[in-house]
Amino acid sequence: MSALIRAVPRFLRFHPKKIAFDVKQGRMNSWTVLTGAISGLVGISYLGIKLWAPWVFSDLQYILDVVRGCVIPMMSDIKRGKLIISRFEDTVKKHPQKTMLVFEKSSFTYSEGNARANRIAHAAQGLGLKRGDVVAIVLANEPDFIWTVLGLQKIGVQIALINFNLKNESLTHVIRIVGPKMIFVSRDRDIQQAVSEVQSELSEIPIYHFGETDNPNFIHLDPLVQGSSDENLSGDVRKEIKMRDNCFYIYTSGTTGLPKAAYIPHEKLTKSAWSLAVLKFASDDIVYTALPMYHSSASLIVLGNVLRTGATLVLRKKFSASRMIQDCRENRVTVLHYVGEIFRYVAATPPTSSDADHCIRCAFGNGLRKDVWKVMLERFKLPRIYEFYAATEMPVGLINISNKLGAVGRMSPLLKLSLPCEFVLYDQENEDVVRSEDGLCVIAPLDKPGLLLLKVDEKRRMTFEGYKGKESERQNKFVYNVVRAGDCYINTGDSFTRDKDYFVYFADRLGDTFRWKGENVSTTEVAGILMELDMLADACVYGVHIKGNEGKTGMAAVSLREPPGDLSMSMDQLKAIAHICERQLPPYARPRFIRVVEEFVYTSTFKQSKLKLKQEGYSLTVIASPVYYLDCKHNTYREMTQDIEEKINTGLIKM
Numbered sequence: 001m002s003a004l005i006r007a008v009p010r011f012l013r014f015h016p017k018k019i020a021f022d023v024k025q026g027r028m029n030s031w032t033v034l035t036g037a038i039s040g041l042v043g044i045s046y047l048g049i050k051l052w053a054p055w056v057f058s059d060l061q062y063i064l065d066v067v068r069g070c071v072i073p074m075m076s077d078i079k080r081g082k083l084i085i086s087r088f089e090d091t092v093k094k095h096p097q098k099t100m101l102v103f104e105k106s107s108f109t110y111s112e113g114n115a116r117a118n119r120i121a122h123a124a125q126g127l128g129l130k131r132g133d134v135v136a137i138v139l140a141n142e143p144d145f146i147w148t149v150l151g152l153q154k155i156g157v158q159i160a161l162i163n164f165n166l167k168n169e170s171l172t173h174v175i176r177i178v179g180p181k182m183i184f185v186s187r188d189r190d191i192q193q194a195v196s197e198v199q200s201e202l203s204e205i206p207i208y209h210f211g212e213t214d215n216p217n218f219i220h221l222d223p224l225v226q227g228s229s230d231e232n233l234s235g236d237v238r239k240e241i242k243m244r245d246n247c248f249y250i251y252t253s254g255t256t257g258l259p260k261a262a263y264i265p266h267e268k269l270t271k272s273a274w275s276l277a278v279l280k281f282a283s284d285d286i287v288y289t290a291l292p293m294y295h296s297s298a299s300l301i302v303l304g305n306v307l308r309t310g311a312t313l314v315l316r317k318k319f320s321a322s323r324m325i326q327d328c329r330e331n332r333v334t335v336l337h338y339v340g341e342i343f344r345y346v347a348a349t350p351p352t353s354s355d356a357d358h359c360i361r362c363a364f365g366n367g368l369r370k371d372v373w374k375v376m377l378e379r380f381k382l383p384r385i386y387e388f389y390a391a392t393e394m395p396v397g398l399i400n401i402s403n404k405l406g407a408v409g410r411m412s413p414l415l416k417l418s419l420p421c422e423f424v425l426y427d428q429e430n431e432d433v434v435r436s437e438d439g440l441c442v443i444a445p446l447d448k449p450g451l452l453l454l455k456v457d458e459k460r461r462m463t464f465e466g467y468k469g470k471e472s473e474r475q476n477k478f479v480y481n482v483v484r485a486g487d488c489y490i491n492t493g494d495s496f497t498r499d500k501d502y503f504v505y506f507a508d509r510l511g512d513t514f515r516w517k518g519e520n521v522s523t524t525e526v527a528g529i530l531m532e533l534d535m536l537a538d539a540c541v542y543g544v545h546i547k548g549n550e551g552k553t554g555m556a557a558v559s560l561r562e563p564p565g566d567l568s569m570s571m572d573q574l575k576a577i578a579h580i581c582e583r584q585l586p587p588y589a590r591p592r593f594i595r596v597v598e599e600f601v602y603t604s605t606f607k608q609s610k611l612k613l614k615q616e617g618y619s620l621t622v623i624a625s626p627v628y629y630l631d632c633k634h635n636t637y638r639e640m641t642q643d644i645e646e647k648i649n650t651g652l653i654k655m
Contacts, residue, residue, distance in 0.1 A: 055501060059414045062401065066278055066418075074274040078243055078461070084269045085153040088307040089114065089232060095283065095310040102314045102331055103143050110310065113146065115230035120151025122228035123221070127208075129181065131156030131240065134249070136180040136205075138162045138195055140188050141317045144210050145293050146303070148184060154233055156241045160249040160261065161294035164191045170259070172201045178249050178261050178468055180205060184221065187211025192218070243267040249468060250296045250392050260473065262393045263465035264300070271395075271461075272296075273304030278401060279362060279386055281335065283310035288328050289337040290319035296392040297365070302337050311335075321345035325380065329358045336360050336382070340367030341607070347375040356381035364388065364399075367506075367607075369528060370406040389506060393477075394454065394492055395462045404503050412502040420457060422482055422489065423450025423496060426510065433479060441482045446498045449507040449520065453479055453489035464490045514543025514552040519588045521554055526591065529584045530556060533576055537561045538600060540608045541591065544617040547649045555593040557613050559600065567596040567625035574628060574637040582635055592655045593618040594628040594637055620645055630655070 077087070096111040108116075129135065135157055139145040152159050160178040162171070164186065171194060175183065183202070185195050187210040195207060196215045208221040248264035281287075287306060291298045293315075306313045314331045324346055328336060343365075356379070363376070364386040376382050389408040390397030396419060398409030411421065424441040425434035425448070433451060434442045444450025456462055456478070466474025482489045495507040507513075508522045515521070523541040530539040537559045543552030556577075560569070574594070581590040595618070601609040616622045618629070620642055628637040629644065632655065640648075647653040 055410070055412050056414060059410075059412055063415070063418055069280075070274050070277040073277075074270060077270050077274075078267055081241075081243055082270070083153070083238065083241060083243075083266055084273050084304055084307055085150065086238070087273065088150065091307060091310040098283075098310060099312045100306075101143060101146060102312065104317070106143070108143065113150070114232070116143075116147040117150035117154060118230045118232060119225045119228040120147050121154040121233055123224040124152060124157060125155055126224060126228065127182065129155065129157050131237075132158065132245075134158045134160060134178050134180045135182055135184060136160040136162050136175050136178060137184045138164050138191055139184065139186045139210075139293075140164055140191060141290070141293050141315055142186065142188075143315075144186065146313075146315075149299070149303075150307075153247065155237055156245075158246050158249065161251070161299060163251060163259070163292070163294055164188070164194070167194045168198060171195070172198045174251055174259055174261065175202060175205070183207045185209040185218065189214075241266065243270070246465075248299070250294070250299070252392065252467075260470055261468040263468065264296070264392075265465060267461065268395075268465075269300060269304055272300035273308040275301055275397075276305040276335075276364070278399065279335070279364060281305050281309060281311065285309070285311040285334045286314060286332055287311055287335040287337060288314040288316075288324075288331065288333040290316040290324065290342070291337060291339060297339070297390075298337070319345075321349050325355060325358060328360055329354070332359045334359055334361045336363040338363055338365035338368070340365070340369055340372065341602075343368055343376055344372045347372045347379070351379060355379055362386060366390065366408070369531075371528075371531075373405055389494070389496075389504075391492060391494070393464065393466070394490065395464065396454065398504055400503070402503075406505055407503040408496070408506050409504050410502050411498065411504050415502075420455035420460075420462070422453045422455075423498065424453060424482065426451040426495060431510075433482075435481075439481055440484070441479070446500060446502075449495040449497050449522070451495050451510065452492045453482055454492060455482075456488045456490060462490075514554065516543070516551050516553045517588045519586070521589045523554075526554060526556065526581075526585065526589055529580060530558065530577065530591075533580060535561060535573055535576065538608075540597075540600060540610060540613060542610045542614050544593065544614065546592075546655055548651050549655070553593075553655060554589065554591040555595070555613075555618060556591040557595050557597050557600070559597055563596060563598065567598060569594070569596060569626070569628065569637075578630070578636050590630065592630045593640075595623060596625055618645070618648075629653075 092110045092114040097109050099107050100110040100113045101108045124135075129152075135152055137145070137148055137159060139148060149159055160175070160180060162174055166174060183195070183205055185192055185207055192209060192213050192215060199207065199215070199217060207218050209215075209218040210221055243266050245266055246263050247266045247269055249261040250264050251259035251261055287302060289298050289302050293299050293303070303313065305311065314327065314333055316327065319342055324342075327333070360382055362384040363382050366388050368385065368387050373385060376385060384403055386399055386401060387408050388397055388399040398411065400407045400409050402410070411419070422441065423444045425444050426432070427434050436442050454462060456464070464474065464477055466477070477491050479489045479491050481487065493510050495510060495513070497505050497507050499505070506524070508524050513520055513522055521543070526541040527539045530536060530541070540557045542555055544555045545552050577594060601612065618627050618640070620627060620640065627640045629640045629648065631638050644653060648655060
C-alpha cells in the first residue's frame with residue numbers, strides 16, 4: 001500500500017500534459033481529479049489502518065505465509081490422497097541414512113525404521129489383519145510404538161492408541177468400545193501386568209506381546225516380526241484407502257468420566273503433519289518429546305511432522321524435569337515439545353549455570369501459565385514459545401506465533417475470514433449458550449469469556465467426526481442458529497477471552513468452570529492465584545454443591561511442599577491463603593473450602609483429574625484428612641467439624 005502512495009507522485013511527475021490546468025474552463029482535467037482522488041483515498045485508508053487496525057498488515061503476512069507454506073501443499077496431499085505413510089516412504093528414499101529416532105542410548109536411521117515397520121506390516125498380514133480391522137496397542141514411549149503404528153498404517157489397519165496407565169474397568173472400557181480384532185502389548189512388565197488383570201474380561205480378543213512375559217496366555221509377537229520381510233509392500237495394498245477413512249482412535253482425557261474414542265481419519269493426520277510448517281519446521285530440526293505417544297499432540301503433531309520432513313525425533317520413555325534441558329543439550333535439540341505442566345516442573349528445578357546452554361530455537365505446546373512462561377524465556381532463554389490451542393476431536397486449532405505472553409493465538413476480523421468461528425456467551429447454570437430474542441447466539445465482548453464455536457464447512461474441510469459408538473454425543477457437539485438461522489457450529493467446550501489487539505487467551509474448560517452467586521468463576525484463575533504461595537506445591541480448584549444454594553461454590557485441594565503426616569495446615573498457612581484470596585479475588589471467587597492431599601491424580605496429559613475430588617466434596621464422612629471452611633465474617637479458614645458441616649448443610653452457617 002505504501003508503494004502505491006509513492007507511485008502517485010511519480011505518475012503526476014511523468015505525465016505533465018495530463019494535469020494541465022484549463023484556464024478557460026477554470027478546472028483541472030479528469031486525470032488530475034482521478035489521481036488526486038486515488039492518492040487521497042489511499043492515503044486516508046493507509047493512515048486509518050495504521051491508527052485503528054494496525055494488525056491488518058501482520059495478519060495479511062501471516063495468512064500469506066500459512067497459505068503458501070502450509071495450506072496449499074496440505075490440500076494438495078489431501079486432494080491427491082497422499083497418505084502420511086506414503087510421505088514417510090518418500091522421506092526414506094530421500095534420507096535413508098539420516099537419523100530418524102533417538103531413544104535412550106539407541107538411534108535408528110530412516111532406512112532401519114522403515115525396515116522394522118515393514119516387518120510389522122508383513123507380520124500383521126500373516127495374522128490375517130487387513131484394511132479396516134482394528135488393533136488396540138498398549139505400548140509405552142518406546143521404538144516398538146513407532147514401528148507398530150507405521151507398520152499397521154502400511155496395510156490400512158485402524159489403530160486404537162491405549163493409555164498404558166489405565167487399569168481395571170477403565171482399561172477394559174477403552175479396549176472394548178473400539179472392538180479390536182487383537183491387542184498388541186508392550187514389553188514393559190508393568191503394562192503387561194495391567195492387561196493380564198483384565199484379560200478375563202477380554203477373553204475373546206487374542207493378546208500379542210513384545211519382549212518376554214510371565215503370562216502364558218499371551219502370544220509372542222517378536223518371532224513373527226523377526227521372521228517377516230523388511231521390504232516395502234506393494235502400493236496396491238493402500239490404493240483403496242480414502243482420506244476420510246479412519247486411521248486412529250485417540251481417547252479424550254476423561255477428566256470427568258470414562259474416556260471416549262475419537263475418530264482420527266487419514267485427512268486429520270495430513271493436517272497435523274503440516275501444522276508445524278508455520279514454525280519453519282524442516283528436515284534439519286531435532287525435536288524432543290517426553291509426552292505420551294498415545295496422545296494426539298505427540299502422535300499426530302510431533303511424529304507426523306517428523307515423518308513428513310525427515311527431521312529427527314528424540315523420544316523419552318518418561319519425563320524428567322531435572323534432565324529435560326540436559327537431554328536437549330546432549331542431543332542438540334532445536335525444537336522442544338511441551339505441555340504447561342511439564343514446564344512448570346522444569347521451572348521449579350534449582351537454577352544452574354548451564355540453564356541457557358542449549359540449541360533450542362523454539363518450543364511449542366499448550367497449557368503454559370504466564371508465570372512459568374516468563375521463567376522459560378528469562379532463565380532458560382528459549383528464543384520463541386509457540387503456544388497453541390487444539391483438541392483431539394476438533395478440525396482446527398489456534399497458535400500464537402507472536403511470542404505474546406499467555407496467548408494461544410489471535411483472531412482478528414480479518415483472520416476470521418480464513419477460519420470462520422465465533423466466541424459466544426455461555427450460561428453455566430443452564431449449561432447452554434446465551435441467545436437473544438431472535439434466537440441467535442449472543443457474541444461475547446472482547447474482554448468477556450466466550451465459548452469458542454467453529455463453523456461446519458465441508459468445502460474448508462471443517463468437519464467433526466465424533467466418537468466411536470457415541471453418535472448422540474457427536475450430535476450434542478453441534479450448535480445451530482449461531483449467527484444466522486440454519487447455520488451449524490462445533491462446540492469446542494472451551495472458553496476464551498480476547499484483548500483489544502485480538503489476542504486470544506484460554507479462560508477455562510466449561511466443565512471446570514462453576515457459577516456461584518450469579519457469577520462465573522474460573523478454576524484456572526483461582527488456582528493460579530493460590531500457586532503464588534511458596535508453601536504450596538500444587539493446587540486444584542473445582543466447584544462443589546451446598547444444599548439449599550444455587551450453583552456451586554469453590555473448593556481447593558492443595559498439596560504442601562512440606563506436608564505433615566496428618567495433612568493438616570497451620571493457622572499461619574490458612575491465614576496466608578485467606579489473605580491472598582482477599583487481596584486478588586472477588587468475594588464470590590474465594591474458595592469456601594480447603595483440603596490438603598498427599599498427591600494429585602493426573603490424566604495422561606498431565607492434567608489434574610478432578611472427578612474423585614468433586615465426588616467427595618467437603619464431606620467429612622469420606623475425607624480422612626482435615627477440611628477447612630471459610631469463616632466469611634472474619635475472613636479466615638477454620639477447621640470443619642461434623643457439627644459445623646451439618647450447620648452449613650442446613651443453612652445455619654452462611655457461605
